[in-house]
Amino acid sequence: MVRKxxxxxELTRQRIIDAARDVFLVRGVSRTSMEQxxxxxxxxxxxxxxxxxxKTDLLYALRDRVFLPLIDRMDDTLLVEGSTDPLTRxxxxxxxxxxxxxxxxxxxxxxxxxxxKCEYVDEFEAVLRxxxxxxxxxxxxxxxxxxxxxxxxxxxxxxxxxxxxxxxxLFFSGLLHMWVKDIEGTQLRPHALAMxxxxxxxxxx
Amino acid sequence: MVRKxxxxxELTRQRIIDAARDVFLVRGVSRTSMEQxxxxxxxxxxxxxxxxxxKTDLLYALRDRVFLPLIDRMDDTLLVEGSTDPLTRxxxxxxxxxxxxxxxxxxxxxxxxxxxKCEYVDEFEAVLRxxxxxxxxxxxxxxxxxxxxxxxxxxxxxxxxxxxxxxxxLFFSGLLHMWVKDIEGTQLRPHALAMxxxxxxxxxx
DNA sequence: TATTACATACAAACATGTATGTATGTAAAT
DNA sequence: ATTTACATACATACATGTTTGTATGTAATA
Numbered sequence: 001m002v003r004k005x006x007x008x009x010e011l012t013r014q015r016i017i018d019a020a021r022d023v024f025l026v027r028g029v030s031r032t033s034m035e036q037x038x039x040x041x042x043x044x045x046x047x048x049x050x051x052x053x054x055k056t057d058l059l060y061a062l063r064d065r066v067f068l069p070l071i072d073r074m075d076d077t078l079l080v081e082g083s084t085d086p087l088t089r090x091x092x093x094x095x096x097x098x099x100x101x102x103x104x105x106x107x108x109x110x111x112x113x114x115x116x117k118c119e120y121v122d123e124f125e126a127v128l129r130x131x132x133x134x135x136x137x138x139x140x141x142x143x144x145x146x147x148x149x150x151x152x153x154x155x156x157x158x159x160x161x162x163x164x165x166x167x168x169x170l171f172f173s174g175l176l177h178m179w180v181k182d183i184e185g186t187q188l189r190p191h192a193l194a195m196x197x198x199x200x201x202x203x204x205x
Numbered sequence: 206m207v208r209k210x211x212x213x214x215e216l217t218r219q220r221i222i223d224a225a226r227d228v229f230l231v232r233g234v235s236r237t238s239m240e241q242x243x244x245x246x247x248x249x250x251x252x253x254x255x256x257x258x259x260k261t262d263l264l265y266a267l268r269d270r271v272f273l274p275l276i277d278r279m280d281d282t283l284l285v286e287g288s289t290d291p292l293t294r295x296x297x298x299x300x301x302x303x304x305x306x307x308x309x310x311x312x313x314x315x316x317x318x319x320x321x322k323c324e325y326v327d328e329f330e331a332v333l334r335x336x337x338x339x340x341x342x343x344x345x346x347x348x349x350x351x352x353x354x355x356x357x358x359x360x361x362x363x364x365x366x367x368x369x370x371x372x373x374x375l376f377f378s379g380l381l382h383m384w385v386k387d388i389e390g391t392q393l394r395p396h397a398l399a400m401x402x403x404x405x406x407x408x409x410x
Numbered sequence: 411t412a413t414t415a416c417a418t419a420c421a422a423a424c425a426t427g428t429a430t431g432t433a434t435g436t437a438a439a440t
Numbered sequence: 441a442t443t444t445a446c447a448t449a450c451a452t453a454c455a456t457g458t459t460t461g462t463a464t465g466t467a468a469t470a
Contacts, residue, residue: 029324030233034460119322
Protein backbone atom coordinates (compact mmCIF):
# COMPACT_ATOMS: atom_id res chain seq x y z
CA MET A 1 0.00 0.00 0.00
CA VAL A 2 1.72 3.10 -1.25
CA ARG A 3 0.74 6.55 -0.14
CA LYS A 4 0.81 9.18 -2.83
CA UNK A 5 1.66 12.81 -3.31
CA UNK A 6 -1.16 15.27 -3.54
CA UNK A 7 -0.81 15.30 -7.30
CA UNK A 8 -0.95 11.52 -7.38
CA UNK A 9 -4.00 11.52 -5.13
CA GLU A 10 -5.71 13.91 -7.50
CA LEU A 11 -4.89 11.58 -10.39
CA THR A 12 -6.41 8.71 -8.43
CA ARG A 13 -9.50 10.80 -7.83
CA GLN A 14 -9.85 11.59 -11.53
CA ARG A 15 -9.25 7.98 -12.41
CA ILE A 16 -12.09 6.98 -10.10
CA ILE A 17 -14.39 9.48 -11.81
CA ASP A 18 -13.43 8.18 -15.24
CA ALA A 19 -14.00 4.61 -14.08
CA ALA A 20 -17.38 5.52 -12.65
CA ARG A 21 -18.39 7.03 -15.95
CA ASP A 22 -17.43 3.88 -17.82
CA VAL A 23 -19.35 1.58 -15.52
CA PHE A 24 -22.37 3.87 -15.04
CA LEU A 25 -22.71 4.00 -18.81
CA VAL A 26 -23.02 0.24 -19.12
CA ARG A 27 -24.82 -0.72 -15.95
CA GLY A 28 -26.74 2.41 -15.03
CA VAL A 29 -26.00 4.30 -11.85
CA SER A 30 -28.17 2.28 -9.49
CA ARG A 31 -27.01 -1.10 -10.66
CA THR A 32 -23.37 -0.13 -10.44
CA SER A 33 -21.70 -1.16 -7.22
CA MET A 34 -18.83 0.70 -5.72
CA GLU A 35 -16.83 -2.49 -5.97
CA GLN A 36 -17.26 -2.42 -9.74
CA UNK A 37 -16.11 1.18 -9.93
CA UNK A 38 -13.12 0.34 -7.76
CA UNK A 39 -12.15 -2.59 -9.95
CA UNK A 40 -12.46 -0.47 -13.08
CA UNK A 41 -10.29 2.24 -11.51
CA UNK A 42 -7.70 -0.25 -10.27
CA UNK A 43 -8.14 0.73 -6.62
CA UNK A 44 -10.14 -0.62 -3.71
CA UNK A 45 -13.43 0.60 -2.32
CA UNK A 46 -11.56 2.17 0.58
CA UNK A 47 -9.91 4.57 -1.82
CA UNK A 48 -13.25 5.59 -3.28
CA UNK A 49 -14.66 6.23 0.17
CA UNK A 50 -11.62 8.26 1.00
CA UNK A 51 -12.33 10.59 -1.91
CA UNK A 52 -16.11 10.53 -2.06
CA UNK A 53 -18.76 10.15 0.63
CA UNK A 54 -20.98 7.89 -1.44
CA LYS A 55 -22.11 7.09 -4.94
CA THR A 56 -24.14 10.24 -5.20
CA ASP A 57 -21.10 12.41 -4.52
CA LEU A 58 -19.24 10.47 -7.16
CA LEU A 59 -22.02 11.17 -9.63
CA TYR A 60 -21.95 14.87 -8.70
CA ALA A 61 -18.21 15.00 -9.41
CA LEU A 62 -18.74 13.31 -12.75
CA ARG A 63 -21.44 15.77 -13.70
CA ASP A 64 -19.63 18.90 -12.54
CA ARG A 65 -16.57 18.08 -14.59
CA VAL A 66 -18.62 18.37 -17.74
CA PHE A 67 -21.45 20.78 -17.07
CA LEU A 68 -19.58 23.63 -15.42
CA PRO A 69 -17.42 24.34 -18.51
CA LEU A 70 -20.52 24.16 -20.71
CA ILE A 71 -22.34 26.73 -18.60
CA ASP A 72 -19.32 29.02 -18.59
CA ARG A 73 -19.21 28.86 -22.36
CA MET A 74 -22.80 29.97 -22.66
CA ASP A 75 -22.39 33.62 -21.81
CA ASP A 76 -19.44 33.97 -24.15
CA THR A 77 -21.32 32.81 -27.17
CA LEU A 78 -24.64 34.55 -26.65
CA LEU A 79 -24.00 37.82 -24.91
CA VAL A 80 -20.70 39.04 -26.21
CA GLU A 81 -21.42 41.20 -29.22
CA GLY A 82 -18.99 40.45 -31.99
CA SER A 83 -19.11 40.69 -35.70
CA THR A 84 -21.92 38.17 -35.98
CA ASP A 85 -25.60 39.04 -35.88
CA PRO A 86 -27.72 37.94 -32.94
CA LEU A 87 -29.49 35.13 -34.79
CA THR A 88 -26.17 33.68 -35.85
CA ARG A 89 -25.02 33.94 -32.26
CA UNK A 90 -27.98 31.84 -31.13
CA UNK A 91 -27.22 29.39 -33.88
CA UNK A 92 -23.57 29.26 -32.85
CA UNK A 93 -24.51 28.66 -29.25
CA UNK A 94 -26.76 25.75 -30.15
CA UNK A 95 -24.43 24.20 -32.69
CA UNK A 96 -21.45 24.78 -30.40
CA UNK A 97 -23.04 22.56 -27.80
CA UNK A 98 -23.61 19.87 -30.39
CA UNK A 99 -20.00 20.17 -31.48
CA UNK A 100 -18.79 19.68 -27.93
CA UNK A 101 -20.94 16.57 -27.74
CA UNK A 102 -19.43 15.34 -30.99
CA UNK A 103 -15.86 16.11 -29.99
CA UNK A 104 -15.73 15.08 -26.36
CA UNK A 105 -16.53 11.50 -25.53
CA UNK A 106 -16.54 12.48 -21.88
CA UNK A 107 -19.24 15.07 -22.45
CA UNK A 108 -21.20 12.73 -24.61
CA UNK A 109 -21.13 9.92 -22.11
CA UNK A 110 -21.95 12.16 -19.18
CA UNK A 111 -25.00 13.49 -20.99
CA UNK A 112 -26.06 9.96 -21.71
CA UNK A 113 -25.69 8.92 -18.10
CA UNK A 114 -27.55 11.97 -16.81
CA UNK A 115 -30.39 11.57 -19.31
CA UNK A 116 -30.79 7.82 -19.64
CA LYS A 117 -28.89 6.03 -16.95
CA CYS A 118 -29.90 7.54 -13.63
CA GLU A 119 -33.03 8.01 -11.58
CA TYR A 120 -33.99 11.36 -10.14
CA VAL A 121 -35.04 10.36 -6.65
CA ASP A 122 -34.05 11.34 -3.12
CA GLU A 123 -30.91 13.45 -2.90
CA PHE A 124 -30.71 13.50 -6.66
CA GLU A 125 -33.93 15.43 -7.14
CA ALA A 126 -31.97 18.53 -6.24
CA VAL A 127 -29.94 17.99 -9.39
CA LEU A 128 -33.10 18.14 -11.44
CA ARG A 129 -34.01 21.42 -9.81
CA UNK A 130 -30.58 22.82 -10.62
CA UNK A 131 -30.94 21.76 -14.23
CA UNK A 132 -34.29 23.51 -14.46
CA UNK A 133 -32.79 26.61 -12.91
CA UNK A 134 -29.94 26.55 -15.42
CA UNK A 135 -32.53 26.31 -18.19
CA UNK A 136 -34.17 29.49 -16.97
CA UNK A 137 -30.86 31.26 -17.31
CA UNK A 138 -30.40 29.97 -20.81
CA UNK A 139 -33.90 30.99 -21.84
CA UNK A 140 -33.29 34.50 -20.52
CA UNK A 141 -30.04 34.85 -22.45
CA UNK A 142 -31.64 33.58 -25.63
CA UNK A 143 -34.52 36.01 -25.14
CA UNK A 144 -32.12 38.91 -24.78
CA UNK A 145 -30.35 37.86 -27.95
CA UNK A 146 -33.64 37.57 -29.83
CA UNK A 147 -34.45 41.08 -28.63
CA UNK A 148 -31.26 42.33 -30.18
CA UNK A 149 -32.23 40.60 -33.40
CA UNK A 150 -35.63 42.27 -33.27
CA UNK A 151 -34.12 45.68 -32.79
CA UNK A 152 -32.00 45.04 -35.87
CA UNK A 153 -35.08 43.99 -37.83
CA UNK A 154 -33.89 40.45 -38.39
CA UNK A 155 -36.94 38.54 -37.17
CA UNK A 156 -39.71 37.12 -39.31
CA UNK A 157 -43.29 36.90 -38.11
CA UNK A 158 -44.84 38.72 -35.22
CA UNK A 159 -43.90 36.58 -32.21
CA UNK A 160 -42.23 38.17 -29.23
CA UNK A 161 -38.63 37.42 -28.29
CA UNK A 162 -39.90 35.62 -25.20
CA UNK A 163 -42.10 33.34 -27.31
CA UNK A 164 -39.28 32.68 -29.73
CA UNK A 165 -36.82 32.00 -26.94
CA UNK A 166 -39.16 29.46 -25.40
CA UNK A 167 -39.77 27.74 -28.70
CA UNK A 168 -36.04 27.58 -29.35
CA UNK A 169 -35.33 26.28 -25.92
CA LEU A 170 -37.87 23.48 -26.24
CA PHE A 171 -36.58 22.64 -29.69
CA PHE A 172 -33.04 22.44 -28.41
CA SER A 173 -34.03 20.47 -25.34
CA GLY A 174 -35.75 17.97 -27.61
CA LEU A 175 -32.75 17.93 -29.91
CA LEU A 176 -30.39 17.15 -27.05
CA HIS A 177 -32.58 14.32 -25.84
CA MET A 178 -32.98 12.79 -29.26
CA TRP A 179 -29.29 13.33 -29.99
CA VAL A 180 -28.33 11.44 -26.86
CA LYS A 181 -30.80 8.66 -27.61
CA ASP A 182 -29.29 8.18 -31.06
CA ILE A 183 -26.75 5.87 -29.52
CA GLU A 184 -25.48 4.45 -32.79
CA GLY A 185 -25.19 7.95 -34.17
CA THR A 186 -26.85 7.18 -37.48
CA GLN A 187 -30.34 8.63 -37.29
CA LEU A 188 -30.23 12.10 -35.89
CA ARG A 189 -26.66 12.98 -35.09
CA PRO A 190 -25.51 13.55 -38.67
CA HIS A 191 -28.36 16.03 -39.19
CA ALA A 192 -28.31 17.96 -35.93
CA LEU A 193 -26.40 20.98 -37.18
CA ALA A 194 -28.61 21.25 -40.24
CA MET A 195 -31.67 21.12 -38.03
CA UNK A 196 -30.37 23.97 -35.95
CA UNK A 197 -29.77 26.00 -39.07
CA UNK A 198 -33.29 25.21 -40.24
CA UNK A 199 -34.71 26.24 -36.91
CA UNK A 200 -32.98 29.60 -36.96
CA UNK A 201 -33.86 30.19 -40.61
CA UNK A 202 -37.50 29.71 -39.76
CA UNK A 203 -37.36 32.90 -37.73
CA UNK A 204 -35.03 34.89 -39.92
CA UNK A 205 -36.57 37.56 -42.17
CA MET B 206 -55.04 -17.63 1.39
CA VAL B 207 -58.15 -17.44 -0.70
CA ARG B 208 -58.11 -18.40 -4.31
CA LYS B 209 -59.86 -16.05 -6.65
CA UNK B 210 -61.91 -16.08 -9.80
CA UNK B 211 -60.26 -15.03 -13.01
CA UNK B 212 -61.82 -11.63 -12.67
CA UNK B 213 -60.50 -11.26 -9.14
CA UNK B 214 -57.06 -12.35 -10.28
CA GLU B 215 -57.09 -9.66 -12.93
CA LEU B 216 -58.03 -7.10 -10.30
CA THR B 217 -55.09 -8.27 -8.20
CA ARG B 218 -52.85 -7.90 -11.22
CA GLN B 219 -54.02 -4.36 -11.87
CA ARG B 220 -53.66 -3.51 -8.22
CA ILE B 221 -50.06 -4.69 -8.34
CA ILE B 222 -49.41 -2.47 -11.36
CA ASP B 223 -50.96 0.52 -9.61
CA ALA B 224 -48.89 -0.17 -6.52
CA ALA B 225 -45.72 -0.43 -8.56
CA ARG B 226 -46.43 2.92 -10.13
CA ASP B 227 -46.86 4.55 -6.74
CA VAL B 228 -43.64 3.14 -5.35
CA PHE B 229 -41.57 3.58 -8.52
CA LEU B 230 -42.56 7.22 -8.54
CA VAL B 231 -41.16 7.84 -5.09
CA ARG B 232 -38.18 5.53 -4.97
CA GLY B 233 -37.20 5.10 -8.62
CA VAL B 234 -37.44 1.77 -10.32
CA SER B 235 -34.07 0.38 -9.30
CA ARG B 236 -34.36 1.29 -5.65
CA THR B 237 -37.81 -0.19 -5.36
CA SER B 238 -37.86 -3.73 -4.03
CA MET B 239 -40.53 -6.19 -4.93
CA GLU B 240 -41.33 -6.44 -1.24
CA GLN B 241 -42.23 -2.75 -1.23
CA UNK B 242 -44.50 -3.17 -4.23
CA UNK B 243 -46.14 -6.16 -2.56
CA UNK B 244 -46.75 -4.25 0.64
CA UNK B 245 -48.22 -1.33 -1.26
CA UNK B 246 -50.50 -3.69 -3.19
CA UNK B 247 -51.53 -5.59 -0.08
CA UNK B 248 -50.26 -8.94 -1.36
CA UNK B 249 -47.09 -10.92 -0.93
CA UNK B 250 -44.14 -11.19 -3.26
CA UNK B 251 -45.30 -14.65 -4.30
CA UNK B 252 -48.37 -13.10 -5.84
CA UNK B 253 -46.28 -10.65 -7.81
CA UNK B 254 -44.08 -13.44 -9.11
CA UNK B 255 -47.18 -15.36 -10.04
CA UNK B 256 -48.31 -12.53 -12.30
CA UNK B 257 -44.98 -11.11 -13.49
CA UNK B 258 -41.63 -12.72 -14.18
CA UNK B 259 -39.62 -9.91 -12.68
CA LYS B 260 -39.51 -6.18 -12.08
CA THR B 261 -38.86 -5.45 -15.72
CA ASP B 262 -42.05 -7.24 -16.78
CA LEU B 263 -43.91 -5.26 -14.19
CA LEU B 264 -42.50 -2.04 -15.62
CA TYR B 265 -43.50 -3.17 -19.13
CA ALA B 266 -47.05 -3.73 -17.96
CA LEU B 267 -47.15 -0.33 -16.35
CA ARG B 268 -45.89 1.31 -19.51
CA ASP B 269 -48.13 -0.55 -21.91
CA ARG B 270 -51.23 0.39 -19.99
CA VAL B 271 -50.56 4.03 -20.78
CA PHE B 272 -48.65 4.20 -24.04
CA LEU B 273 -50.71 1.87 -26.20
CA PRO B 274 -53.85 4.02 -25.99
CA LEU B 275 -51.78 7.12 -26.72
CA ILE B 276 -50.33 5.59 -29.85
CA ASP B 277 -53.75 4.45 -31.03
CA ARG B 278 -55.01 7.98 -30.64
CA MET B 279 -52.32 9.38 -32.86
CA ASP B 280 -53.62 8.24 -36.20
CA ASP B 281 -57.11 9.44 -35.40
CA THR B 282 -56.03 12.98 -34.77
CA LEU B 283 -53.52 13.49 -37.54
CA LEU B 284 -54.59 11.45 -40.52
CA VAL B 285 -58.35 11.49 -40.49
CA GLU B 286 -59.41 14.45 -42.59
CA GLY B 287 -62.20 16.33 -40.91
CA SER B 288 -63.41 19.85 -41.00
CA THR B 289 -60.17 21.17 -39.53
CA ASP B 290 -57.19 22.26 -41.59
CA PRO B 291 -53.97 20.26 -41.42
CA LEU B 292 -52.10 22.75 -39.24
CA THR B 293 -54.89 22.72 -36.71
CA ARG B 294 -54.82 18.94 -36.79
CA UNK B 295 -51.13 18.99 -35.86
CA UNK B 296 -51.91 21.48 -33.14
CA UNK B 297 -54.74 19.32 -31.87
CA UNK B 298 -52.53 16.26 -31.80
CA UNK B 299 -49.87 18.03 -29.76
CA UNK B 300 -52.26 19.73 -27.37
CA UNK B 301 -54.35 16.57 -27.05
CA UNK B 302 -51.35 14.77 -25.64
CA UNK B 303 -50.81 17.55 -23.13
CA UNK B 304 -54.46 17.34 -22.19
CA UNK B 305 -54.19 13.63 -21.51
CA UNK B 306 -51.22 14.36 -19.29
CA UNK B 307 -53.22 16.99 -17.45
CA UNK B 308 -56.31 14.81 -17.06
CA UNK B 309 -54.89 11.42 -16.25
CA UNK B 310 -52.72 11.09 -13.19
CA UNK B 311 -51.82 7.61 -14.32
CA UNK B 312 -50.48 8.85 -17.63
CA UNK B 313 -48.69 11.69 -15.95
CA UNK B 314 -46.98 9.49 -13.41
CA UNK B 315 -46.05 6.86 -15.96
CA UNK B 316 -44.38 9.50 -18.12
CA UNK B 317 -42.52 10.75 -15.10
CA UNK B 318 -41.32 7.28 -14.22
CA UNK B 319 -40.25 6.51 -17.78
CA UNK B 320 -38.44 9.81 -18.18
CA UNK B 321 -36.97 10.49 -14.78
CA LYS B 322 -37.14 7.42 -12.61
CA CYS B 323 -35.66 4.55 -14.57
CA GLU B 324 -32.39 3.65 -16.18
CA TYR B 325 -32.18 2.40 -19.73
CA VAL B 326 -29.76 -0.46 -19.34
CA ASP B 327 -29.79 -4.18 -20.12
CA GLU B 328 -33.17 -5.55 -21.07
CA PHE B 329 -34.61 -2.08 -20.85
CA GLU B 330 -32.57 -0.69 -23.70
CA ALA B 331 -35.03 -2.36 -26.04
CA VAL B 332 -37.69 -0.04 -24.68
CA LEU B 333 -35.61 2.93 -25.74
CA ARG B 334 -35.35 1.51 -29.22
CA UNK B 335 -39.10 1.04 -29.37
CA UNK B 336 -39.64 4.63 -28.29
CA UNK B 337 -37.34 5.84 -31.03
CA UNK B 338 -39.18 3.71 -33.54
CA UNK B 339 -42.49 5.14 -32.41
CA UNK B 340 -41.04 8.60 -32.87
CA UNK B 341 -40.24 7.82 -36.48
CA UNK B 342 -43.85 6.95 -37.07
CA UNK B 343 -45.01 10.18 -35.48
CA UNK B 344 -42.58 12.24 -37.54
CA UNK B 345 -43.83 10.61 -40.71
CA UNK B 346 -47.45 11.33 -39.85
CA UNK B 347 -46.65 14.93 -39.01
CA UNK B 348 -44.76 15.27 -42.28
CA UNK B 349 -47.73 13.95 -44.24
CA UNK B 350 -49.98 16.43 -42.49
CA UNK B 351 -47.59 19.30 -43.20
CA UNK B 352 -47.65 18.22 -46.83
CA UNK B 353 -51.41 18.57 -46.89
CA UNK B 354 -51.02 22.02 -45.39
CA UNK B 355 -48.51 22.91 -48.09
CA UNK B 356 -50.84 21.79 -50.87
CA UNK B 357 -53.50 24.03 -49.35
CA UNK B 358 -51.07 26.93 -49.27
CA UNK B 359 -51.14 27.28 -45.50
CA UNK B 360 -47.41 27.24 -44.80
CA UNK B 361 -45.20 30.26 -44.23
CA UNK B 362 -41.58 30.34 -45.31
CA UNK B 363 -39.83 28.02 -47.70
CA UNK B 364 -38.98 25.02 -45.52
CA UNK B 365 -39.98 21.54 -46.64
CA UNK B 366 -42.62 19.52 -44.80
CA UNK B 367 -39.88 17.12 -43.69
CA UNK B 368 -37.88 19.96 -42.14
CA UNK B 369 -40.95 21.36 -40.46
CA UNK B 370 -41.98 17.97 -39.15
CA UNK B 371 -38.59 17.42 -37.64
CA UNK B 372 -38.54 20.84 -36.02
CA UNK B 373 -42.02 20.24 -34.60
CA UNK B 374 -41.09 16.83 -33.33
CA LEU B 375 -38.03 18.15 -31.52
CA PHE B 376 -40.03 21.03 -30.10
CA PHE B 377 -42.67 18.66 -28.81
CA SER B 378 -40.13 16.20 -27.45
CA GLY B 379 -38.53 19.06 -25.52
CA LEU B 380 -41.93 20.24 -24.39
CA LEU B 381 -42.83 16.81 -23.02
CA HIS B 382 -39.56 16.54 -21.16
CA MET B 383 -39.84 19.98 -19.65
CA TRP B 384 -43.51 19.42 -18.89
CA VAL B 385 -42.71 16.26 -16.97
CA LYS B 386 -39.86 17.94 -15.11
CA ASP B 387 -42.19 20.73 -13.97
CA ILE B 388 -43.15 18.57 -11.03
CA GLU B 389 -44.88 21.32 -9.11
CA GLY B 390 -46.73 22.33 -12.22
CA THR B 391 -46.13 26.03 -11.86
CA GLN B 392 -43.45 26.90 -14.38
CA LEU B 393 -44.24 25.36 -17.71
CA ARG B 394 -47.42 23.37 -17.41
CA PRO B 395 -49.80 26.34 -17.36
CA HIS B 396 -48.26 27.63 -20.62
CA ALA B 397 -47.86 24.44 -22.59
CA LEU B 398 -50.96 24.82 -24.74
CA ALA B 399 -50.10 28.41 -25.56
CA MET B 400 -46.62 27.35 -26.57
CA UNK B 401 -48.02 24.78 -28.94
CA UNK B 402 -50.25 27.42 -30.47
CA UNK B 403 -47.26 29.72 -30.83
CA UNK B 404 -45.24 26.99 -32.44
CA UNK B 405 -47.90 26.27 -35.05
CA UNK B 406 -48.52 29.97 -35.69
CA UNK B 407 -44.86 30.39 -36.48
CA UNK B 408 -45.36 28.28 -39.57
CA UNK B 409 -48.84 29.45 -40.57
CA UNK B 410 -49.08 31.91 -43.46
C1' DT C 411 6.21 12.70 14.14
C1' DA C 412 1.58 13.36 12.57
C1' DT C 413 -1.21 13.03 8.82
C1' DT C 414 -2.60 11.21 4.63
C1' DA C 415 -4.17 8.05 1.07
C1' DC C 416 -5.10 4.32 0.51
C1' DA C 417 -5.96 -1.42 1.31
C1' DT C 418 -8.13 -4.91 3.95
C1' DA C 419 -11.35 -6.76 7.22
C1' DC C 420 -15.62 -6.59 9.61
C1' DA C 421 -20.60 -6.13 10.49
C1' DA C 422 -25.00 -5.77 9.10
C1' DA C 423 -28.67 -5.50 6.14
C1' DC C 424 -31.19 -6.26 2.31
C1' DA C 425 -32.99 -8.30 -1.83
C1' DT C 426 -33.87 -11.76 -5.31
C1' DG C 427 -35.69 -15.90 -7.18
C1' DT C 428 -37.36 -20.31 -6.21
C1' DA C 429 -39.37 -24.13 -3.61
C1' DT C 430 -43.14 -25.52 -1.07
C1' DG C 431 -47.71 -25.19 1.15
C1' DT C 432 -52.65 -24.29 0.77
C1' DA C 433 -57.28 -23.10 -0.26
C1' DT C 434 -60.37 -22.67 -3.85
C1' DG C 435 -62.15 -22.56 -8.78
C1' DT C 436 -63.50 -25.38 -12.54
C1' DA C 437 -64.48 -29.04 -15.51
C1' DA C 438 -65.40 -33.71 -16.04
C1' DA C 439 -67.02 -38.09 -14.36
C1' DT C 440 -70.34 -40.64 -11.82
C1' DA D 441 -76.31 -33.34 -7.66
C1' DT D 442 -72.02 -34.87 -5.77
C1' DT D 443 -67.40 -36.17 -6.11
C1' DT D 444 -62.96 -36.09 -8.05
C1' DA D 445 -58.87 -34.46 -10.30
C1' DC D 446 -56.43 -30.87 -11.73
C1' DA D 447 -55.07 -26.17 -12.16
C1' DT D 448 -54.81 -21.81 -10.29
C1' DA D 449 -53.65 -17.87 -7.43
C1' DC D 450 -51.76 -16.88 -4.15
C1' DA D 451 -48.84 -17.03 0.91
C1' DT D 452 -44.91 -18.62 3.26
C1' DA D 453 -40.34 -20.51 3.69
C1' DC D 454 -35.86 -21.35 1.95
C1' DA D 455 -31.33 -20.53 -0.17
C1' DT D 456 -28.12 -17.59 -1.77
C1' DG D 457 -25.74 -13.71 -2.83
C1' DT D 458 -24.57 -9.02 -2.93
C1' DT D 459 -23.71 -4.54 -1.29
C1' DT D 460 -22.90 -0.82 1.78
C1' DG D 461 -20.55 1.74 5.22
C1' DT D 462 -17.25 1.63 8.72
C1' DA D 463 -13.35 0.07 11.48
C1' DT D 464 -8.71 -1.00 11.38
C1' DG D 465 -4.06 -1.62 9.33
C1' DT D 466 -0.13 0.31 6.84
C1' DA D 467 3.30 2.62 4.19
C1' DA D 468 4.65 6.93 2.55
C1' DT D 469 4.38 12.02 2.53
C1' DA D 470 4.83 16.46 4.51
